[in-house]
Amino acid sequence: MIVCKFGGSSVADAKQIEKVRAIVEANPKRQIVVVSAPGKRSKDDEKVTDMLYACNALAQQGLSCKPVFKNIADRYIAILDGLGIEKKPFVAILEEVRQMIDAGNGAEYAASRGEYLSARMIASYLGWNFLDADPYIVINPDGTVHEQSYENLRSVLKKDEKYIVPGFYGCDIEGKVKTFSRGGSDITGAILSSASDAESYENWTDVSGVFSVDPRLVDNAKVIKTMTYRELRELAGVGASVFHEEAIAPVIAAQIPINVKNTNAPDDPGTMIVNERESGKVPLAGVSAKKGYSRITLRKLMLFKQSGTKHALLTMLHVFGIRPTFSLFGVDSIVWFFETSQASESVLKAMCTRLKSEFSLDSIEVDHDHTVVGVVGEGVMEHRDLISRVVGALDKASIKLNFLNFGSSQTSLLLGVDADKTQNAVITLYNALF
Incomplete structure (x- = not known):
């Protein structure tokens, strides 16, 4: 049995959904299909999910979302017309959703309705x-999947039946609609793959796999034929956006392979994501980068002399809403990189003042506009001249290197x-290494 997930571009309009039908009917093993909300039909178009967030914003101000919701309703009606589906029952569902948003059911309920409506429509088609997905998929407060979700799904899924499931959301432990982070339909597909013991998980999007570099930057960017869960996780962690980085967890224990494929070119092999691969001939998988980081640098003579200092400092950062993504440690210093959006300048100033006072720091500095770049591959540690090639290439291009972290991961530099x-x-780096 195969689980398929179709992203927003794959269900953006009637023609795209017709492609979805052709794909699932081409292989009878494709029995569970997870769908996203309709995405952009063109560069200047608006995603349904973004319009739903706008509806909630109006409702929270005590205003009706009716004017904005009409654009959403028109979008679904156009798809129904294109697919030849009777509209009357669906119009009633749309109106019910609008009323629930206006009633103040919150941002997560509103955002989830794009996938809900999409799944209702495609199931009918x-x-x-x-x-x-609600109430079977239970999401913990930290956004992870509650273990009960798998048993819930196993109890309801029937072996010979075919299902359309909305992605992106489930419910919290109290039964209220809760969403994953954006792009979370990938996670839903992975959960269903694990719960149904699928032989593979096909993730259908608008590109023919995971690229070794952003194809918008490099004309000759190549699709990675085979990569591991670890490589995908680390590439996603530094900006690669084809597949949600948290969607690996549900399938990795069962070692269910993921095949990233193109709805618009279904015969392309795409990228296979597996547990292990031979790295001898292809040591590196790709290079990617993520902007939007700030850096906090703390220094104090004998900083680590007293046990528990690092934990205490990190706890204080959490109090101010800072959760570092990357860490570097010196003899008497710590450098943390965190997403700039986590705190305002006033919060950072208050945090620095308190940290310096409570821990008697010699200095504490925060600066912005940093990017973290990752060179990822199972053969990173065996790539003998990797560091010299990386440093040399950046130096030749007059790019200042702010830090280098090698050895903390077996799969990335x-x-x-x-x-x-x-x-x-x-x-x-792509030109120098690939």
């Missing part, structure tokens, strides 16, 4: 069973550059 050098750094 294919003649498959509609299975709501991380380095820091100024944000305005992001694209140049990625292109330079």
Whole structure:
């Protein structure tokens, strides 16, 4: 049995959904289909989910979302017309959703309705069973999947039945609608793959797999034929966006392979994501970068002399809403990189003042506009001249290296550059290494 997930571009309009039908009907093993909300039909179009967030914003101000919701309703009606589906029953569902948003059911309820409506519509079109993710998929407060979710799904899924399931959301432990982070339909597909003991999980999108570099930057970017869960996780962690980085967890224990494929070119092999691969001939998988980081640097003579200091400092950062993504440690110093959006300048100033006072720091500094670049591959540690090639290529391109982290991961080399050098750094490293 195969689980398929179709992203927003794959269900953006009637023509795209017709492609979905052709794909699932081409292989009878494709029995569970997870769908996203309709995405952009063109560069200037608006995603349904973004419009739903706008509806909630109006409702929270005590205003009706009716004017904005009409655009959403028109979008679904146009798809129904294109697919030849009777509209009357669906109009009633749309109105019910609008009323629930206006009643103040919150941002997560509003955002989830794009996938809900999409699944209801496609289930009707294919003649498959509609299975709501709520209440079967339970999401913990930290956004992870509650273990009960798998048993819930196993109890309701029937072996010979076919299901359409909305992605992106489930419910919290109290039964209220709760969403994953954006792109979370990938996670839903992975959960269903694990719960149904699928032989594979097909993730259908608008590109023919995971690229070794952003194809918008490099014309000759190549699709990675085979990569491991670890490589995908680390590439996603530094900006690669084809597949949600948290979607690996549900399938990794069962070692269910993931096949990233293109709805618009279904015969392309795509990228296979597996537990292990031979890295001898292809040591590196790709290079990617993520902007939007700030750096906090703390220094104090004998900083680590007293046990528990690092934990205490990190706890204080959490009090101010800072959760570092990357860490570097010196003899008497700590450098943490965190997403700039986590705190305002006033919060950072208050945090620095308190940290310096409570821990008697010699200095504490925060600066912005940093990018973290990752060179990822199962053969990173065996790539003998990797560091010299990376440093040499950046130096030749006059790109200042802010840090280099090698050895903390068996699968990646991380380095820091100024944000305005992001694209140049990625292109330079790709050309030098690939």
